[in-house]
Amino acid sequence: MVADLIRRKGSVVVVALLAILVLNVGVSVVKGNEKVVFEVQHKFKGSNGGNGRDGSLLTSLKAHDNYRHGRMLAAIDLPLGGNGSPTDAALYFTKLSIGTPPQDYYVQVDTGSDILWVNCVGCDKCPKKSSLGIDLTLYDMKSSSTAKSVTCDQDFCLSAFNAPSSDCKVGFPCEYSVTYGDGSTTGGYFVRDYANFNQVSGNLQTSSMNGTIVFGCSSQQSGELGSSTEAVDGIVGFGQANSSIISQLASTGKVKKVFSHCLDGINGGGIFAIGQVVQPKLKTTPLIPNEPHYNVMMKAIEVGGEVLDLSTEASGDGSGSSSIIDSGTTLAYLPNDIYTPFMAKVMASQPGLKTHTVEGSFKCFVYSGNVDDGFPVVTLHFEDSLSLTVYPHEYLFALNDNQWCIGWQNKGMQTKDGREVTLLGDLVLSNKLVVYDLENQTIGWAEYNCSSSIKVKDDKSGNVYSVGYHDLSSACDLSVGKLLRFLLLIAVLLFYPS
Numbered sequence: 373m374v375a376d377l378i379r380r381k382g383s384v385v386v387v388a389l390l391a392i393l394v395l396n397v398g399v400s401v402v403k404g405n406e407k408v409v410f411e412v413q414h415k416f417k418g419s420n421g422g423n424g425r426d427g428s429l430l431t432s433l434k435a436h437d438n439y440r441h442g443r444m445l446a447a448i449d450l451p452l453g454g455n456g457s458p459t460d461a462a463l464y465f466t467k468l469s470i471g472t473p474p475q476d477y478y479v480q481v482d483t484g485s486d487i488l489w490v491n492c493v494g495c496d497k498c499p500k501k502s503s504l505g506i507d508l509t510l511y512d513m514k515s516s517s518t519a520k521s522v523t524c525d526q527d528f529c530l531s532a533f534n535a536p537s538s539d540c541k542v543g544f545p546c547e548y549s550v551t552y553g554d555g556s557t558t559g560g561y562f563v564r565d566y567a568n569f570n571q572v573s574g575n576l577q578t579s580s581m582n583g584t585i586v587f588g589c590s591s592q593q594s595g596e597l598g599s600s601t602e603a604v605d606g607i608v609g610f611g612q613a614n615s616s617i618i619s620q621l622a623s624t625g626k627v628k629k630v631f632s633h634c635l636d637g638i639n640g641g642g643i644f645a646i647g648q649v650v651q652p653k654l655k656t657t658p659l660i661p662n663e664p665h666y667n668v669m670m671k672a673i674e675v676g677g678e679v680l681d682l683s684t685e686a687s688g689d690g691s692g693s694s695s696i697i698d699s700g701t702t703l704a705y706l707p708n709d710i711y712t713p714f715m716a717k718v719m720a721s722q723p724g725l726k727t728h729t730v731e732g733s734f735k736c737f738v739y740s741g742n743v744d745d746g747f748p749v750v751t752l753h754f755e756d757s758l759s760l761t762v763y764p765h766e767y768l769f770a771l772n773d774n775q776w777c778i779g780w781q782n783k784g785m786q787t788k789d790g791r792e793v794t795l796l797g798d799l800v801l802s803n804k805l806v807v808y809d810l811e812n813q814t815i816g817w818a819e820y821n822c823s824s825s826i827k828v829k830d831d832k833s834g835n836v837y838s839v840g841y842h843d844l845s846s847a848c849d850l851s852v853g854k855l856l857r858f859l860l861l862i863a864v865l866l867f868y869p870s
């Protein structure tokens with residue numbers, strides 16, 4: 373449905389189709405001509421062989437990694453800016469330093485996708501100004517002495533996407549097009565260059581560490597990516613596919629495949645670190661195997677003490693609602709058969725309240741009291757007794773002094789095989805420390821003060837260091853009806869131009 377398969381003579385397009393949105397975004401997948409399209413298996417598809425996520429293979433990969441990487445694994449501190457408020461920035465971003473001499477690029481942190489890309493010179497429609505208080509920069513291969521283009525015969529192009537090599541002419545560029553859940557797309561070609569990272573070298577201290585990374589040089593945008601005033605230079609995908617930045621750094625032995633974020637919903641900014649978190653200790657829930665995103669199993673939702681048992685009411689396999697954890701999504705989206713009984717419970721305490729629709733999609737109401745007194749606390753319960761509490765002031769957002777809107781949205785994500793899944797974005801992830809442990813295939817979290825610090829292990833030295841809070845942003849003007857990000861990766865296409 374999302375991707376038409378087009379078959380013509382000439383070059384090759386590779387499609388990794390991951391999920392289909394229920395809200396029917398118009399995804400025009402192939403704009404070019406003279407292309408052949410192959411739909412390829414995502415690396416996590418299929419039940420065994422090469423997916424790296426069933427127990428035995430995982431163990432052997434881990435052993436292999438430990439052997440290969442020895443004691444060189446660094447912890448990295450990525451400074452954060454932005455905030456999750458739908459009426460403000462509605463996104464969190466970090467700063468990456470790329471090229472020789474290095475240049476800074478501000479990129480949205482997105483655990484729902486697998487590619488790092490930045491806008492490149494030659495992009496006419498790329499944003500030039502941002503209301504986030506950051507200077508935008510276009511990457512220029514010609515002005516970096518360490519930049520190299522990635523060709524379609526190179527490993528990154530072939531193996532990261534499982535692409536067929538038959539239609540690649542040696543030396544031709546590896547082009548891509550990415551489609552996100554909100555229908556926005558970006559496209560360009562892959563390049564390889566040095567990047568500098570802040571390696572944790574002491575308590576709240578860092579030193580520079582460099583590594584080579586492959587990333588997309590985007591020369592076209594469509595949809596909201598190009599038109600939003602809250603513009604950034606690109607997106608850094610922290611998904612688990614081989615192409616993501618975390619997988620690239622881990623495969624060259626620079627870091628462990630563990631990272632964490634604490635998105636500060638109160639002050640903006642927060643904490644983002646690569647490396648094993650030693651403090652605080654967190655409870656965890658297993659990642660559901662063979663999913664392209666970070667899916668965990670939600671078993672129940674508790675609304676003000678009343679429990680909605682998802683293992684009996686939800687669609688799916690009867691064990692709960694598969695839920696995607698995505699920092700690149702602003703709000704939280706529930707499948708309709710959960711949303712309806714859930715919202716009835718949330719609004720039960722305010723029977724006289726009338727809602728009206730704002731900007732076509734938000735249910736809003738007039739309320740002058742303290743929302744934390746008038747609405748119930750919501751607690752999401754996950755497999756292995758991990759819970760996540762969301763307070764009324766987190767799931768309701770103020771339009772103005774006495775108008776509030778509901779952050780929960782009635783639209784799940786539909787997977788390829790027709791299941792509807794929950795999508796949990798910054799609305800529920802803010803003010804929590806969230807740890808993604810890809811080595812152990814778990815996600816853990818706990819309520820946390822994101823303006824403070826965490827303790828992370830530096831496997832190079834064996835020392836434990838504090839990694840602190842950052843806020844890169846300056847205030848941006850409040851207004852209604854901003855872009856709500858929905859940066860869940862839908863599809864990646866590769867092109868081998870002829």
Ligand SMILES: *[C@@H]1O[C@H](CO)[C@@H](O)[C@H](O)[C@H]1NC(C)=O
Pocket residue numbers: 414415422530531532533534614623
């Ligand atoms: C991803 O990387 C792993 C380890 O380097 C490799 O074994 C696997 O084949 C790669 N996956 C794909 C789809 O190429």
Ligand SMILES: *[C@@H]1O[C@H](CO)[C@@H](O)[C@H](O)[C@H]1NC(C)=O
Pocket residue numbers: 472518566581582
């Ligand atoms: C990368 O790091 C090494 C070792 O610290 C240093 O010698 C080299 O100059 C750095 N290269 C770049 C391009 O920053």
Ligand SMILES: *[C@@H]1O[C@H](CO)[C@@H](O)[C@H](O)[C@H]1NC(C)=O
Pocket residue numbers: 630648809811812
């Ligand atoms: C993974 O689990 C093992 C055993 O439970 C534990 O020793 C290890 O510290 C965990 N790895 C990380 C990165 O937390």
Ligand SMILES: *[C@@H]1O[C@H](CO)[C@@H](O)[C@H](O)[C@H]1NC(C)=O
Pocket residue numbers: 821822823824
């Ligand atoms: C969070 O931590 C910061 C830094 O330690 C502190 O100044 C602030 O008061 C804390 N906030 C809360 C709500 O405890």
